[in-house]
Amino acid sequence: MSLIDQPLNEAHLRRAVPFVLVLLLVAWCFPALDQYNVTWDEALGDFFFGDRYLSFFTSFDPVYLDFAADPYPEDRRPDLRRSPFRSRPWEHYPVASTLAALSSTVVSEWLGLVDAFDGYHAVNIVLAALLLWTLYRFLDSRFGSITAIAAVVFLFTSPRIFSHLMANVKDFPLMVFYTLAAIVFFRAYEAGSSRGLLAAGVLWGLALGTKANALFLPAIPLALLVLGGLPDAWRERRRQLFWTLAGAGALGVTVMVAVWPYLWADPLGRLAENLRFVLFRKDTTHPDSFAPVIQAILLTTPPAFLACFALGLVPCLRMAWQQRRRDALLLLVWIPAVLGRYLVPQAVNYDGVRHFLELFPAMAAIAGLGVAWLARVLAPASRWIRVGILMLALMPGAWSLVVTHPFQLAYWNVFTGGYAGARARDLPQAGDYWGTSYRLGMRWLNEHAPQDAWIAVPVIEHAVRLVAPDRLRPDLVVLPVTTPFAPRIDPERLELTRQAARERPVYVMFVERRDWMNELMRDCVERLEPEVEWQLEGEPVLAIYRYVPPD
Secondary structure, three states: OOOOOOOOOOHHHHHHHHHHHHHHHHHHHHHHHHHOOOOHHHHHHHHHHHHHHHHHHOOOOHHHHOOOOOOOOOOOOOOHHHOOOOOOHHHOOOHHHHHHHHHHHHHHHHOOOOOHHHHHHHHHHHHHHHHHHHHHHHHHHHHOHHHHHHHHHHHHHOHHHHHHHHOOOOHHHHHHHHHHHHHHHHHHHHHOOHHHHHHHHHHHHHHHOOOHHHHHOOHHHHHHHHHHOOOHHHHOOHHHHHHHHHHHHHHHHHHHHHOOHHHOOOHHHHHHHHHHHHHOHHHHOOHHHOOOHHHHHHHHOOHHHHHHHHHHHHHHHHHHHHOOOHHHHHHHHHHHHHHHHHHOOOOOOOOOOHHHHHHHHHHHHHHHHHHHHHHHHHOOOOHHHHHHHHHHHHHHHHHHHHHHOOOHHHOOOHHHOHHHHHHHOOOOOOOOOOOOOHHHHHHHHHHHOOOOOEEEOOOOHHHHHOOHHHHOOOOOEEOOOOEOOEOOOOHHHHHHHHHHHOOOOEEEEEEOOHHHOOHHHHHHHHHOOOOEEEEEOOEEEEEEEEOOOOO
16 A cells, blocks of 8 residues: 555546546547637647648658648648748647647548547647546556546646647647656666667657657656666666667657658758757747746646645655655656756746646646645545545636636636736736637627628737638638737738728737737727627636727
8 A cells, every 4th residue: 555545446446537537538628629729839830730741641742841832722621821830840840730630630521520620639639638547547556546636637627738738739749748758768667678668769759759848858767767776677687778778769869750751851950950949949039928937837827736736745755765766756857857958048938838838747746646645644544534635625726727718828826816917917928828719709700790891810810810711701801910920010011901990890809918019909908999808807818899090
């Protein structure tokens, strides 16, 4: 019996728990797909390149790697050729976007369950189910069922993480592959399995092919080797361990190159191009958008999650240092392995926590240890009281997920006074910074806008423009007023928009993102009343104005 946890129930019931949790996850997420729009990076090029790579891998026709070409019929839907960054392949990784394109093909084109764009997002539900199952089974086997249940519920009821599950085919899949690689490595390392270590190398390659964050994943095995020592299974096979780890690393790099056809023509040169993009992101990011990492964690994570994480550090440290348990050490070294990259001088964070989602499985596991430890201390002899403590710990996070739906991307916790407090303090990206709520705005325009109205979207315009042929009425025209590169509006385009509003109905629709405020948005806010406004905690998330130009 674990020091931290005792069995929650009979063995067959415990085995059923992950099935139930997966079913609940799918039952909540799949019907909700139609409430989230395509987001910033997806519209820039993630979907475009995923579609091209899938077409290439299913035909091996090199025309699909000519990203300037248009090898599709004019009536193909969705039409991804209007993606603004289709000429920047070094910025868009292949693995998750290709899987998303495959997902769209299956659930949209073949099964007809959702539209094509929701089909791209459906891949995250599959990945989330895989992550939930794997993380639960790992934690249950090492720390007990209360820890496992608490961890996966904390993880998937954290509003910011849930929002990226629903509409982010890059950062969320990275979290999944990163976690799977770490768990598979640990199991293989403990068991003395060379094949398992090589399998972890393959998963690392898939993580590398999803986002560059995975470059820092090897810090976890290195820390375990240095701080945790060798398991008995490897003590007499040190040379084999060294060569197997080297092979796993080489296999990971090979997999990453193999799944990224863009690299094949010039692997070293194009990898260097990708690394230049990654290393100099700070130079291309507006200072107003910078979001300190620790602040982002403390202010956008549910307080119950944070409190249980703080509690869980006590038993986790005790197990790691007093009992020399490598599983507890794994959770502890995971955190600096993720956050350590922000010590690099050129590192920058923005958009809340999305750039380091792979941190949260370890945080959730430690929070689960905190719940189990608290239950053990308060109710050492009563199973049902421990279950009650588990439920009380998990309810606040689940409630925050429900009350913010579908605006989880705008969630801020009580430490900042909620969403209203974040706006009052003018915190970076205090709002729907990625445009997920535009789906609701387009639905309203379809129902209420007069015939032949024009639509101006002064922030994240490309996320509306890409889906407009499929999600807006044919008579509604999206005006070209901005670019994805900067918030400013060209004065000539602004004047053309004002002139158009004198001749026909023009609606201005925008999400809250103050670091991208421009003249058209300020003009609407200062002079006009919105036709409709979606709010969270009494504060605007998305607004649509009938535009009346100034005299």
